[in-house]
Amino acid sequence: MEKKRIYLSCPTMHGKEQEFIKEAFDTNWVAPLGPNVNSFEKEMAAYTGAGHAAALSAGTAAIHLAVKLLGIGEDDVVFVSDLTFSATCNPIAYEKATPVFIDSEPDTWNMSPQALEKAFEKYPNPKAVICVYLYGTPAKIDEIMAICEKHNVPFIEDAAESLSSTYKGKQTGTFGKFGIYSFNGNKIITTSGGGMLVSEDEAAIKKATFLATQARDPARYYLHSHIGYNYRMSNITAGIGRGQLMFLEEHKEKKQAIYKQYKEAFADIPEIEMNPMNPDGDSNNWLSCMTIAKGCSVTPDEIMDALEAENIESRPIWKPMHEQPVFEGYDFIPHNEDGSSVGSDIFARGLCLPSDIKNTQEDMELIIGIVRKCFGR
Numbered sequence: 001m002e003k004k005r006i007y008l009s010c011p012t013m014h015g016k017e018q019e020f021i022k023e024a025f026d027t028n029w030v031a032p033l034g035p036n037v038n039s040f041e042k043e044m045a046a047y048t049g050a051g052h053a054a055a056l057s058a059g060t061a062a063i064h065l066a067v068k069l070l071g072i073g074e075d076d077v078v079f080v081s082d083l084t085f086s087a088t089c090n091p092i093a094y095e096k097a098t099p100v101f102i103d104s105e106p107d108t109w110n111m112s113p114q115a116l117e118k119a120f121e122k123y124p125n126p127k128a129v130i131c132v133y134l135y136g137t138p139a140k141i142d143e144i145m146a147i148c149e150k151h152n153v154p155f156i157e158d159a160a161e162s163l164s165s166t167y168k169g170k171q172t173g174t175f176g177k178f179g180i181y182s183f184n185g186n187k188i189i190t191t192s193g194g195g196m197l198v199s200e201d202e203a204a205i206k207k208a209t210f211l212a213t214q215a216r217d218p219a220r221y222y223l224h225s226h227i228g229y230n231y232r233m234s235n236i237t238a239g240i241g242r243g244q245l246m247f248l249e250e251h252k253e254k255k256q257a258i259y260k261q262y263k264e265a266f267a268d269i270p271e272i273e274m275n276p277m278n279p280d281g282d283s284n285n286w287l288s289c290m291t292i293a294k295g296c297s298v299t300p301d302e303i304m305d306a307l308e309a310e311n312i313e314s315r316p317i318w319k320p321m322h323e324q325p326v327f328e329g330y331d332f333i334p335h336n337e338d339g340s341s342v343g344s345d346i347f348a349r350g351l352c353l354p355s356d357i358k359n360t361q362e363d364m365e366l367i368i369g370i371v372r373k374c375f376g377r
Ligand SMILES: *Cc1c(COP(=O)(O)O)cnc(C)c1O
Pocket: 057, 058, 059, 060, 061, 084, 085, 087, 088, 132, 158, 160, 161, 181, 182, 183, 184, 193, 194, 195
């Protein structure tokens, strides 16, 4: 018999989701929009304290609309996190603007305020700063926002991975002009696929909703004065989201417990370091990650292979954007004075450990044992 697969992070359903879907079916509210969408937006706005929210088909769509709403287009420069998933910066390319990739700092693995300052010296007039909170951990938000405010540039938070994480007691995604969340299949809560754009600016969220529903002007016939998108979340999908949101805090506690268990289990191995936490934040620990000390002969590939041999899923760290063939030729601003990249170093020495909240104690002990064995323990 094949061994049970142990996952990195996959959907955890509770049954509540089906009640909301059933209600949608019973009232034949299957078509786009409807009560679940409106309620999910209200519930998310209330949970995060974001003010206003627009439920969309994907987190990527939310970033795209934020970019659109800020009027970013050809000839514009946008500063964006370098160590991230490509969805953070693809929407900059959709609008033919120019991304400038900002390196990470070692303390939180997120956008380096130091590199951001350097970027402003080189490009004084970017249209926006887009910052990711990698694997759920908040960046040095105060420092980054102070720089953005000094230069009067809007701040967009890619909180796709960090829903429920807080910084100085406030939810990530609620600091900038816009925040975005994702409900993709592997995120801390999922709607199978979906996203949300949030902002304090009610008019901006209204405009986002308008653009996301094909930009139909108010008229009896189909009248358009803008290019629109088909980016809205469906009423069925929103039903799943409403059910999931009820369990978000529980998911967070379980993710945090996984991180804590790994940290304690590897505490006696000096070659292993867990991904760093921001002392000003409370991370949702969406994915627990580790790095191998410089000079140690063990490689991330070795560990991933050893896990895979036992049918256990793990994953490399995101490969930095400035190393991606598709973004060749775009500028990269390093954190280090010597020009070396912090993100490339994390990528070379790191990996994401299985962080699925359905993994049992037995699974955890198996994973930990395999990793320890790679280090001869
Ligand atoms: C998942 C993710 C996204 C995109 O979200 P989708 O809902 O899949 O479009 C954006 N940024 C980051 C950092 C992500 O991890």
